[in-house]
Amino acid sequence: MITRRGFFRFLGGSVLAAAALGSYAVGIEPMLLTRVKRYALTPPNWPDGLKLRVVALADIHACRPWMTPERIASLAEEANALEPDIIVLLGDYVAGTRMVSSWVDSHEWASALSGLKAPLGVFSILGNHDWWEDLTAQKAGQGPTIARRALEAAGIPVMENDVVRLEKEGHGFWIAGLADQLALRPGRAWGRKGFTGLHDLRGTLAKVGDEAPVLLLAHEPDIFPDVPSRVALTLSGHTHGGQVRLFGYSPVVPSRYGNRYAYGHVVEAGRNLIISGGLGFSIAPIRFGVRPEILTIDLG
Structure with a gap:
């Protein structure tokens, strides 16, 4: 007793x-020091001889004291050191929390990201917070957002339902980037009852002009059930791995599919999805069991 x-x-x-x-x-x-999470895979119908290294950064959520311009610049240096063929940014650059000591302006975090370098280029998409924190874009129901203008001013293309064809050693492939699936918030001020996405998966993929493989950038992974097998790999962020993850399970995941698309490499019906755990956080400055990470994906 x-x-x-x-x-x-x-x-x-x-x-x-x-x-x-x-x-x-x-x-x-x-x-904590950012870890490098490595994946290696050969998607179905991937061309023989095409070896491609993709480095991905997601969910930076710039703010002080957690994700300062100096830390973002150091992350850019880490990404460059991984010797990528291409670097992709998966959205949510702005702070997603009010628990900050001070804000980081868009020109500060964009300038820090301008140091990213890759032989085949650096490409970006926007996330929900890049839209939600831009009240002018919310009121208008359209962009360009402050985040988009900042990235473009830093020399980083922003893809919103766009595609670009690239080539490495005679092998072509496509990068397709979706507009955000939760871009416009509900509310009386906007006259919207629910979240409104600006993504157009079918229209985006219709711009692909040949049979070369497609890499799809989609901030939220919830689009994955609709992604056709034509897409070799989908890359997403948004979930932060749940921010708290124990024994492969996250109690809270910002996805209607819960832990199905919380984190990591998902294979469904031969289709591949990789969800980054991200670098920053939203709502509360908490991470447990899911360290900040940069992705390195070796294809082929």
């Missing part, structure tokens, strides 16, 4: 453990 003294020792230890765990999740893991 537990004594009164033993009970209070247990209670005190539990409180200290909870405090230590909370301190780690808030103050340490979000600031």
Whole structure:
């Protein structure tokens, strides 16, 4: 039978453990050195001889003290050092939380990202927060958003229902980038009852002009059930791996599919999806069990 003294020792230890765990999740893991998460795969019908390295950064969520321009610039250097053929940015550059010491303006984070370099180029898409925090774009129901203008001013193309054909050593492939699936928020001020996406999957893929493989950039992974087998690989962010992940499970995932598309490499009906755990966070400055990461994907 537990004594009164033993009970209070247990209670005190539990409180200290909870405090230590909370301190780690808030103050340490979000600031840990970024890990490089590596994938290697050959999608169905991938051309023989086409070896392609894609480096992906997602969900930067620039803000102080968590994701400063200096830290973003160092992430760009890390990405360059991975010797990518192409670098892709998967959206959500702006702060997704009010728990900040100060804001990072768009020209600051975009300037930090301008250091990204890859032989075949750097390409980007926008995320939901890049739209949600732009009240002018929300009111108008259209862009260009502040984030888009900042990226383009930094020399980084933004793809919203666009495609581009690239070539490496005589082998062609396509990058297709979707507009955001949750771009316009509901609310009386906007006259909208629900979230409105600006993505056009069918129209985007209709712009692909030959049989070369397609890499699809889609901020939210929820589009994946609609992605045809014509697409070799879909790359997404948005979920942050749930921000808290234990034993391969995330209690809260911002997806209508829950843990199905929370994190990692998903294969369904021969189609491939990779969801990044991202670099920053939204709502609360918490990460536990899902460290900030840069993706390296070797194809072929």
